Amino acid sequence: MTHTVLSGWRFRALLLIILLSAVGYLVFSIWGGWQEVVAAMVRVGLLGTAIALMLSLVNYGLRFVRWQKFLALLGHRVHTTESLRIYIAGFGMTILPGKAGEAIRSLFLKHHGVSYPESLAAFFSEHFSNLISMLLLVSIGLWVYPPAQPLVVILAALIVTGLVVLQQTKWLRALKTFAQNRLSARLGKLVDHGIEIVLHSGRCFRLPMLLYGIALGLVAWGAEGVAFYYIMHVLGSDLSLPTALFIYAFSMLVGALSFLPGGLGGAEATMVTLLILNHVAQPQAVAATVLIRLVTLWFAVALGVFALTLPERKKS
Numbered sequence: 001m002t003h004t005v006l007s008g009w010r011f012r013a014l015l016l017i018i019l020l021s022a023v024g025y026l027v028f029s030i031w032g033g034w035q036e037v038v039a040a041m042v043r044v045g046l047l048g049t050a051i052a053l054m055l056s057l058v059n060y061g062l063r064f065v066r067w068q069k070f071l072a073l074l075g076h077r078v079h080t081t082e083s084l085r086i087y088i089a090g091f092g093m094t095i096l097p098g099k100a101g102e103a104i105r106s107l108f109l110k111h112h113g114v115s116y117p118e119s120l121a122a123f124f125s126e127h128f129s130n131l132i133s134m135l136l137l138v139s140i141g142l143w144v145y146p147p148a149q150p151l152v153v154i155l156a157a158l159i160v161t162g163l164v165v166l167q168q169t170k171w172l173r174a175l176k177t178f179a180q181n182r183l184s185a186r187l188g189k190l191v192d193h194g195i196e197i198v199l200h201s202g203r204c205f206r207l208p209m210l211l212y213g214i215a216l217g218l219v220a221w222g223a224e225g226v227a228f229y230y231i232m233h234v235l236g237s238d239l240s241l242p243t244a245l246f247i248y249a250f251s252m253l254v255g256a257l258s259f260l261p262g263g264l265g266g267a268e269a270t271m272v273t274l275l276i277l278n279h280v281a282q283p284q285a286v287a288a289t290v291l292i293r294l295v296t297l298w299f300a301v302a303l304g305v306f307a308l309t310l311p312e313r314k315k316s
Contacts, residue, residue, distance in 0.1 A: 063126065141245060
């Protein structure tokens, strides 16, 4: 049995949100100088754009491999083609606030026997792994922007704390029992579901999966960082690879922490600022930022919207 993943007014609403976001991006491009942006696109050319898009596909592919591994650790083996469709479909909702849109994967995975706590645990594990990988990439060129050091140290401490908490199975189960026995039915159920998600997530952060997931994330996000470096190089910048990796990863990190849809605004402003601080002219900085976001974020959104229009086959 098949049905359309997203249709009707929901799909039209999504297209409207994408259109409004695209208009915002057009305004951002004009602010930096539309002519410079167009000139930069021409300079990068079809071959350069294709290379950047391929590096983005490397990012999506490696993250999907990790996603499949998370589902397997949680006891589910969704057919690769169907799982890929569901995973990519989540990208179509990236521009919704706070990463909440990507959680739509839980609705689709439910049809394949994956409970909401389990799919949300996979969702949390993916983004937590991304956070760790980005932080490691940021550390490569941390000397480029010293004011970022306190934020990185705080995030590192929070990540270590989070990893420790995820492994406290005994205490988490005790807290779950307490919530069931002492709290009101509604609040107890909410806490119970939350702890279930944390318990499932903990299985995704045990050795060797922890190192495996971080390694995949490093290569995945590093690929998009290399795409950014390549675009800057084609545009005539002399940024070093470590500096480019830092600027890209730190900008994505700020965008993620802003909880804005797709990091829109926060990531771009950070990237332009860091480029200007590294002696890149504003028009060139804006042009490079627009280009890298087109071949990463907006490319992912386009793939996601396409995946959302495809029929989904329910588990028979």
